[in-house]
Amino acid sequence: MRLFPDxxxxxxxxxxxxxxxxxxxxxxTRVGELVSWAMNGGVWQGQIISIHPPDRIGVGNVTAxxxxxxxxxxxxxxxxxxxxxxxSEIIRGLIECGVHRIIPVMATRSIGKASRxxxxxxxxxxxxxxxxxxxxxxxxxxxxxxxxxxxGCNEAINRVVAWEEAPLGMWPTVQSNGDWVVMIGPEGGLTxxxxxxxxxxxxxxxSLGESIVRVERAGVVAVSMFKGFKMGLGIATNSTSS
Numbered sequence: 001m002r003l004f005p006d007x008x009x010x011x012x013x014x015x016x017x018x019x020x021x022x023x024x025x026x027x028x029t030r031v032g033e034l035v036s037w038a039m040n041g042g043v044w045q046g047q048i049i050s051i052h053p054p055d056r057i058g059v060g061n062v063t064a065x066x067x068x069x070x071x072x073x074x075x076x077x078x079x080x081x082x083x084x085x086x087x088s089e090i091i092r093g094l095i096e097c098g099v100h101r102i103i104p105v106m107a108t109r110s111i112g113k114a115s116r117x118x119x120x121x122x123x124x125x126x127x128x129x130x131x132x133x134x135x136x137x138x139x140x141x142x143x144x145x146x147x148x149x150x151x152g153c154n155e156a157i158n159r160v161v162a163w164e165e166a167p168l169g170m171w172p173t174v175q176s177n178g179d180w181v182v183m184i185g186p187e188g189g190l191t192x193x194x195x196x197x198x199x200x201x202x203x204x205x206x207s208l209g210e211s212i213v214r215v216e217r218a219g220v221v222a223v224s225m226f227k228g229f230k231m232g233l234g235i236a237t238n239s240t241s242s
Contacts, residue, residue, distance in 0.1 A: 001027070002132040003037040004125060011049070013037060013057050018122060019129075020055050035059065038134050042067050066134055074179040076101040076156060077219050078148045080186035083111035086216045088123050093220040095127040095137050097227070102139045103148045109188040117141065146197055152181035153201040161198045162222050164189055164212070166205035171229060173204065180226060184219045 003023070005013040015023070023029045029048065035057070036045040043066040050058035077099050079090055087104065094102055120139045128136050143151075152159055157178035162185070174180075183203060185194075195205065206222075213221050 001035075001129050002043070003035060004128060004136045005037055005039060008037075008039060011046075011058050011060060011062070012052075013059060015055050015057065016125075017055055019125065020053070020057075022126075023057070024051060024053075036065060036132070038136070041135055043134050073158075073177065074101075074156070075099045075223060076103060076152060076179070076181045077223065078103045078105055078145075078152060078181060078183040079219055080105055080107035080145070080184065080190070081110045081142070082186055082215045085116075088116075088119070089216045090219055091120060091123050091139060092127045093217065094223065095124065095133065096131050097220055097223045098133065099219075099223060100135060100137050102137065103151070104139065104142045105145045105148045106142060107145050107186050107194060108191045110186045145194060149183070149198055149201040149203065152183075152203075155179065156181040158226075159183075159201070159203040160206045160222075160226065161185075161190070161195065161203040162208050162218060163195055163205045164207065165195075166207040168207050168210065170206070172206055172226075174226075174229075182219065182222050182226065184215070184222060187215050 003013065003015065003019065005015055007014040029035065031048050031051060033048050034045060035048055036043060042064065044062055045065050046059035046062035048057055049060040052058065075098060077094055079087070079102055081087060081104050082090070091102060124137055124139055158172070158174040158180040160172050160181075161183040181203075183198060199205070208218065208221055208225065
């Protein structure tokens with residue numbers, strides 16, 4: 001497990017109350033045990049030397065595991081909101097894949113509602129702690145589809161939209177070291193007008209394969225495929241997004 005402290009002051013780590021409870025009460029972490037934490041892209045490890053309820057732990061014998069620097073491409077997923085609580089599962093899966101930012105949007109066929117943003121923040125931190133990523137991912141406030149597309153256009157050179165009607169076997173033209181934005185539609189898929197808007201902002205249409213992938217797994221499939229493609233692994237697939 002990796003911690004994401006709210007602040008670090010000398011040998012003291014400041015935690016939010018939920019994290020402190022999880023570490024000390026649920027995990028029963030005790031003085032003398034090792035703990036790692038990440039902040040500003042760097043990762044450190046130390047030994048717990050003191051515990052201070054309700055929100056601090058003291059650490060000693062600190063060593064740098066990974067210092068902040070070139071982290072490689074930045075990955076963003078624009079995810080159209082699905083129905084029910086599926087977005088929570090989507091957050092967990094994308095963080096496990098190494099996605100840095102998730103932008104929830106309302107599309108024409110979106111059924112979900114933006115009513116659980118505070119819960120999303122807790123899920124982000126929990127998933128990041130379990131996945132041991134070096135940066136705490138971000139879930140932005142819900143925004144319009146066009147605003148999200150424009151934001152991605154301004155920030156990333158590799159922009160793709162998963163669409164079931166895109167030609168099979170056609171891979172995007174990408175720059176290997178560039179940042180990525182991947183757009184995933186809701187249940188029922190994206191409309192032709194939404195695809196046209198994405199194309200106007202430079203998003204390349206990509207099929208994920210022949211079969212249909214549930215919306216809560218489509219982003220994970222897409223990011224995994226494109227990461228493998230970027231690394232030159234030549235991954236073949238027989239699945240598509242809907």
